[in-house]
Amino acid sequence: MGWLRPRLNDRLIKACRRQPVDATPVWFMRQAGRYLPEYRKVREKHDVISICKNPDLCAKVTTMPVEALGVDAAIMFADIMLPLQGMGVKFEIKEGLGPLIQEPIRNLDSANSLADLDPSNDVPFVLEAIAQTKKMLNVPLIGFSGAPFTLASYIIEGRPTRDFVNTKALMYRDPKTWHALMDKLSTAMASYLRAQIKAGVDVVQLFDSWVGCLSPQDYHQYVLPYSRRIFKELEATGVPRIHFGTGTSNLLEEMKQAGGDVFGVDWRIPIDLAWARLGSDVAIQGNLDPAVLLGSPELIRSQATEILTKTKGKVGHVFNLGHGMLPETSPQNVIELVKFVHDSTKNSG
Numbered sequence: 290m291g292w293l294r295p296r297l298n299d300r301l302i303k304a305c306r307r308q309p310v311d312a313t314p315v316w317f318m319r320q321a322g323r324y325l326p327e328y329r330k331v332r333e334k335h336d337v338i339s340i341c342k343n344p345d346l347c348a349k350v351t352t353m354p355v356e357a358l359g360v361d362a363a364i365m366f367a368d369i370m371l372p373l374q375g376m377g378v379k380f381e382i383k384e385g386l387g388p389l390i391q392e393p394i395r396n397l398d399s400a401n402s403l404a405d406l407d408p409s410n411d412v413p414f415v416l417e418a419i420a421q422t423k424k425m426l427n428v429p430l431i432g433f434s435g436a437p438f439t440l441a442s443y444i445i446e447g448r449p450t451r452d453f454v455n456t457k458a459l460m461y462r463d464p465k466t467w468h469a470l471m472d473k474l475s476t477a478m479a480s481y482l483r484a485q486i487k488a489g490v491d492v493v494q495l496f497d498s499w500v501g502c503l504s505p506q507d508y509h510q511y512v513l514p515y516s517r518r519i520f521k522e523l524e525a526t527g528v529p530r531i532h533f534g535t536g537t538s539n540l541l542e543e544m545k546q547a548g549g550d551v552f553g554v555d556w557r558i559p560i561d562l563a564w565a566r567l568g569s570d571v572a573i574q575g576n577l578d579p580a581v582l583l584g585s586p587e588l589i590r591s592q593a594t595e596i597l598t599k600t601k602g603k604v605g606h607v608f609n610l611g612h613g614m615l616p617e618t619s620p621q622n623v624i625e626l627v628k629f630v631h632d633s634t635k636n637s638g
């Protein structure tokens with residue numbers, strides 16, 4: 290029966306819908322990255338954006354960690370900045386740093402000059418890569434986009450930042466420009482995610498990586514309406530929606546109001562506490578500190594056990610890191626962690 294494709298592993302979908310699973314699903318943010326020797330080999334010849342624009346290469350890199358690690362999902366190899374090119378934002382991705390924008394947007398004219406996103410024209414390679422990747426996988430494929438706040442922060446600052454001073458200054462001093470920018474970005478990302486779903490992704494994740502820098506009242510006023518618009522627009526598709534941020538322990542109630550079926554939290558908050566605050570009508574994803582994977586196998590198992598103990602007996606936990614995999618990570622530690630999570634939760638519902 291070798292010609293039959295193995296049955297789809299749907300643990301992730303079930304956990305997202307808070308249905309019982311045969312073992313806890315595991316995947317990792319940045320699971321295709323520099324810590325994998327196979328990935329580094331591809332990167333010797335191609336930069337990140339070139340990989341994204343070549344559907345064959347992109348499908349290869351996307352499926353790599355599924356084979357190498359035994360994870361329960363693949364995440365499209367792309368970057369949150371990628372669709373912004375089609376809107377007229379010029380940038381490069383600098384190794385070890387992140388996105389650098391040529392002309393940061395800080396006034397109404399430049400916000401208004403951003404083009405609308407037309408996915409089939411602006412990111413045809415992403416949609417093609419999704420179709421190709423789907424044919425190669427027997428696990429769900431996760432599509433994603435940046436959330437309006439996190440994208441706006443890069444576009445306004447022009448480079449990665451720790452304090453988000455320019456972003457906040459624009460928000461407070463020039464709310465008209467802020468709202469124009471957020472309006473454009475949320476419309477664009479809703480259509481980008483819808484196009485990815487149409488092309489075949491099984492789950493979507495909205496990355497609001499840096500939103501934890503805001504107070505709850507500012508999140509409420511300046512961010513919530515835009516993230517909510519995206520989640521609302523995707524609701525009718527029935528595709529599970531993951532809402533991710535880091536440092537969000539002050540924002541969970543607000544983020545829940547914005548929407549999502551699954552909430553991704555980092556290690557700064559105990560996962561059971563985060564889940565209790567969010568409520569048991571949503572699923573939870575997380576939350577091992579990626580740096581723990583730099584420790585010994587015993588340390589990794591003990592910290593993973595702590596997370597699994599805190600989520601035991603409830604349906605709807607997706608095991609993940611609290612943020613992306615570090616380049617220094619040993620792939621062997623990751624392989625063992627995946628096996629450990631599966632073995633420790635087999636048949637436990």
Ligand code: CP3
Pocket residue numbers: 317318319320321322323332337364365366367368369370382383384385386387388433496498613
């Ligand atoms: O495996 C996966 O998770 C899928 C691929 C993926 C990439 N970027 C490819 C990439 C995903 C999901 C992203 C999202 C992304 N990009 C985010 C949100 C997630 C997060 O980490 O908070 C952000 C903030 C970006 C912007 C960005 N792009 C940064 C901060 C960097 C790191 C720069 C560096 O060199 O460390 C990038 C570059 C980038 N995008 C890499 C990868 C695998 C770095 C590795 C490389 O240079 O090959």
